[in-house]
Structures are given as structure tokens and as C-alpha cells.
Amino acid sequence: MAAPLRIGFVGAGFIAGFHLESLQAVRDVEVRAVFSPGGAAGFLEAAARLGVASAAGVEALDSAEALAAHDEVDAIWICARNDTRVEVIEALERGCARRKAPLLGIACEKPLARNVAEAEAVCAAMDRIHAATGAHGAYLEDMLFAPGLARGKEVLWRRGAGVAGRPYLARASEEHAGPHSEWFWRPEIAGGGALVDMMCHSIEAARWLLTEPGAPRASLRPIAVSGSVANLKWVHEPYASQLKARFGGDLDWAANPSEDFARATITWRVESGPDAGREVLSETSSSWCYVGAGLRHEFQLLGPEYALDIDMSRTGVEVFFSRAVQGSVGEDLVEKQNAEQGLMPISPDEAAHYGYVGENRAFSRAFAAGRSPEPGFAAGLEVTRLLMATYLSASEGRVVDPFEAAVGSLRPFDPAG
Numbered sequence: 015m016a017a018p019l020r021i022g023f024v025g026a027g028f029i030a031g032f033h034l035e036s037l038q039a040v041r042d043v044e045v046r047a048v049f050s051p052g053g054a055a056g057f058l059e060a061a062a063r064l065g066v067a068s069a070a071g072v073e074a075l076d077s078a079e080a081l082a083a084h085d086e087v088d089a090i091w092i093c094a095r096n097d098t099r100v101e102v103i104e105a106l107e108r109g110c111a112r113r114k115a116p117l118l119g120i121a122c123e124k125p126l127a128r129n130v131a132e133a134e135a136v137c138a139a140m141d142r143i144h145a146a147t148g149a150h151g152a153y154l155e156d157m158l159f160a161p162g163l164a165r166g167k168e169v170l171w172r173r174g175a176g177v178a179g180r181p182y183l184a185r186a187s188e189e190h191a192g193p194h195s196e197w198f199w200r201p202e203i204a205g206g207g208a209l210v211d212m213m214c215h216s217i218e219a220a221r222w223l224l225t226e227p228g229a230p231r232a233s234l235r236p237i238a239v240s241g242s243v244a245n246l247k248w249v250h251e252p253y254a255s256q257l258k259a260r261f262g263g264d265l266d267w268a269a270n271p272s273e274d275f276a277r278a279t280i281t282w283r284v285e286s287g288p289d290a291g292r293e294v295l296s297e298t299s300s301s302w303c304y305v306g307a308g309l310r311h312e313f314q315l316l317g318p319e320y321a322l323d324i325d326m327s328r329t330g331v332e333v334f335f336s337r338a339v340q341g342s343v344g345e346d347l348v349e350k351q352n353a354e355q356g357l358m359p360i361s362p363d364e365a366a367h368y369g370y371v372g373e374n375r376a377f378s379r380a381f382a383a384g385r386s387p388e389p390g391f392a393a394g395l396e397v398t399r400l401l402m403a404t405y406l407s408a409s410e411g412r413v414v415d416p417f418e419a420a421v422g423s424l425r426p427f428d429p430a431g
């Protein structure tokens with residue numbers, strides 16, 4: 015039996031909990047340590063309950079540097095707030111310098127950073143860590159590992175594109191009723207709203223669906239971005255006051271909003287293969303103002319003689335509770351659940367359905383084998399660039415070249431920017 019890959023977590027909140035759940039279905043991994051300034055009690059309890067803690071237990075450490083310096087941590091998953099990416103990776107770099115055995119890998123949650131400059135700093139630090147230790151970087155985009163998308167892409171490209179030609183339009187949308195933690199509603203911390211929080215998933219998933227299986231990501235180059243953003247719900251009453259009451263303190267989204275709705279159309283140029291020079295499109299939308307049973311989470315991939323349709327909210331399992339059944343408010347049926355009565359979908363295994371199992375299996379195996387995983391940090395940088403190009407397009411009302419200088423220097427919602 016292979017020695018398990020011992021993982022350390024930075025951050026112990028909502029997404030770290032999802033990763034713990036998923037690790038139950040991943041072989042040869044265990045959780046060895048965690049650093050979370052907001053506390054890790056729930057994380058430690060869950061790791062023990064789910065049976066994913068290492069035999070030596072899960073140590074709660076007091077810094078990201080100490081986590082990276084810990085010689086019984088082989089790989090690190092970054093699951094902290096968006097504004098901490100640069101400080102965290104630089105702390106990991108310092109910790110790596112104190113290790114006896116090299117670190118094998120660092121996986122970072124989406125978004126890779128709040129803007130292009132920060133994403134470049136994160137990539138540069140990862141490059142230095144790789145040069146010094148050999149550790150590889152992975153960008154945690156779970157949608158690329160969702161079984162429905164992976165299977166749909168494989169069948170459509172093999173049977174459809176193989177006969178009739180490549181797909182030319184991908185649509186992806188991810189919409190829900192708004193995030194759970196207060197910091198997401200502070201644009202200066204999160205770096206933006208629904209656009210930064212959710213369109214990172216949709217853009218990367220759409221790009222990946224349009225990319226021929228086995229072809230490198232550089233085989234599609236984004237050349238034009240047209241976007242718009244809006245505040246449709248949460249700046250208006252009674253919702254602005256509801257948000258204030260929910261989080262207390264000085265949060266005032268109505269006075270300091272980013273956006274609760276965004277959409278982008280991206281033109282991609284095929285760079286290699288028989289279709290080199292052709293243009294294909296992605297259309298994506300993200301929202302924090304969708305109220306349905308749970309998430310609205312849809313994908314389409316369209317070509318000349320075929321179509322792929324995926325509705326992630328249709329799991330094939332539903333329950334019904336009459337008005338006499340009044341349970342407590344929760345998220346125990348589906349993520350971002352909005353009701354406890356009536357006809358409700360259930361996801362039998364959300365960690366697998368959304369791709370967390372698949373991504374953690376792929377990344378832990380790559381790290382253990384010393385291989386570079388895909389997607390890596392460069393993918394996160396490209397996605398960040400496209401998010402910034404969408405902001406620029408929305409603010410200037412024009413189609414934007416994602417590689418123009420103004421995209422690279424944009425720091426939306428940065429008080430110092």
C-alpha cells in the first residue's frame with residue numbers, strides 16, 4: 015500500500031468542509047494539519063467523524079508558514095478568503111524553506127486571486143516554490159471533474175464532433191441566492207461579487223468543454239470579451255436591510271456594492287489543429303439573486319449536428335414535504351437550499367456530483383507521483399484575466415481584448431487601487 019499523501023489545509027470554512035467530505039472517496043490521502051485564524055473546531059470534528067484524519071491526528075497550527083514547514087505535511091490545499099492569497103502563498107514559501115523533506119504540491123481554490131496583479135504574484139511565488147522544492151501547483155476548479163460534465167464532454171466530442179465537426183458554442187451559468195459568509199459581501203475583501211465568486215467556474219468550464227480532449231489549453235485563445243454587470247436585488251429594500259440584519263456589524267452592501275449579476279460573452283480563436291483560425295464562443299452568467307430550490311447550474315455545448323445539455327440541479331432524486339412539515343432552515347438537501355417544504359431536490363453525493371472527489375483524486379495522485387496537474391496555477395491566472403476583462407467591458411461599454419494593458423492593471427474595488 016502506498017504511503018498516504020498527508021494534506022494540510024489553510025482555511026477551515028465551508029469549502030474546506032466539502033473537501034473533507036470528498037476525501038472519504040479518495041484513496042491514499044489523509045488530513046494531517048490545518049491553519050485557520052477563524053478557528054478550526056468544526057473542521058477537526060468533521061475530519062475525525064468522516065475518518066479522513068491521519069492516525070497521528072490533525073494538528074491545528076498557528077500560521078500558514080508553520081503548516082508549510084511541517085515535515086509530516088506533504089501537500090497543502092488553500093481554502094482561505096480571497097484577499098489572503100498573496101500573503102498565504104508567500105507564507106508557504108517561507109515555510110518550505112524550513113522543511114527537511116520537499117513539499118509535493120499546493121492546490122489553490124478559485125478564484126486564484128482578486129485581480130491580475132495578485133494572480134501574477136501568486137503564480138510567481140508558486141514558480142519559486144517549484145524551483146526550490148519541486149512542488150507542483152493545482153487550481154481547484156471542481157467543475158472540470160464533475161462526472162456529468164466529464165462524461166458529456168467525452169461522448170459529445172467522440173460521437174458528435176468526430177463525425178460532424180467541432181462544437182462552436184458553450185453556455186454555462188451558475189446562480190444562487192447569495193453567499194453564506196459576510197466577507198463575500200465586502201467587495202474590497204472578495205475582489206468583486208457574483209462575477210468573481212462564480213463566473214470563474216462558468217468561464218473555465220465553458221473553455222474546457224470547447225477544448226478538444228487531449229489538446230493543450232493554449233489550443234484556444236481568448237481574443238474578445240463583452241460583459242455586463244448589474245445590481246438586481248440586494249441593493250433594494252427590503253433585501254438591503256435583510257442583508258444588514260443577517261450579518262450585523264457595519265456591512266452596508268447597498269452603500270458599497272459590487273454586483274449580484276454578471277454575464278460575459280467570450281470569443282475564442284482555435285490556435286491549432288484542422289480548425290486553426292476558427293472562432294468559437296462561450297456565454298456565461300452568474301447571479302446571487304436566483305431563488306429556486308437550490309442552485310441554478312446549467313451547461314450546454316452546441317455543434318453543427320448535436321447538443322449537450324446538463325442541468326446539475328436535476329439529480330433524479332426529489333422529496334416532497336407537505337405544509338404540515340415545518341423543519342429547521344438548513345442546507346441538508348442541496349447546496350444553497352432555499353426551502354424546506356414542497357418538492358425539493360436531493361443530491362445523493364454532492365461532493366462527487368460537483369467534482370470535488372474527482373479533482374482531489376486527480377490532484378493528490380499527481381502530487382504523489384511528482385506530476386504537474388491540470389489545471390495548474392496558470393489556468394487560474396487566465397481565468398482572472400477574463401474576469402477583469404469582463405469588468406472592464408462592463409464599465410467602458412465596449413468589447414475588450416483580454417491581453418490589453420488596462421486589464422492587467424485593473425484592481426476593481428481595491429480602496430488603494
Ligand SMILES: NC(=O)c1ccc[n+]([C@@H]2O[C@H](COP(=O)([O-])OP(=O)(O)OC[C@H]3O[C@@H](n4cnc5c(N)ncnc54)[C@H](O)[C@@H]3O)[C@@H](O)[C@H]2O)c1
Nearest residue numbers: 025026027028029050051052093094095096098123124195
Ligand atoms: N470551488 C468552489 O465551488 C468553492 C465554493 C466555496 C468557496 N470557494 C472558495 O474557497 C475560499 C473559502 O471560501 P469559504 O466558502 O470556505 O469561506 P468561509 O468564510 O466559509 O471560510 C473562510 C476561511 O478562511 C480563513 N481565513 C480567513 N483569513 C485568513 C488568513 N489570513 N489566512 C488563512 N486563512 C484565513 C477563515 O479562518 C475561514 O476558515 C474562497 O476563496 C472561495 O472563493 C470555492
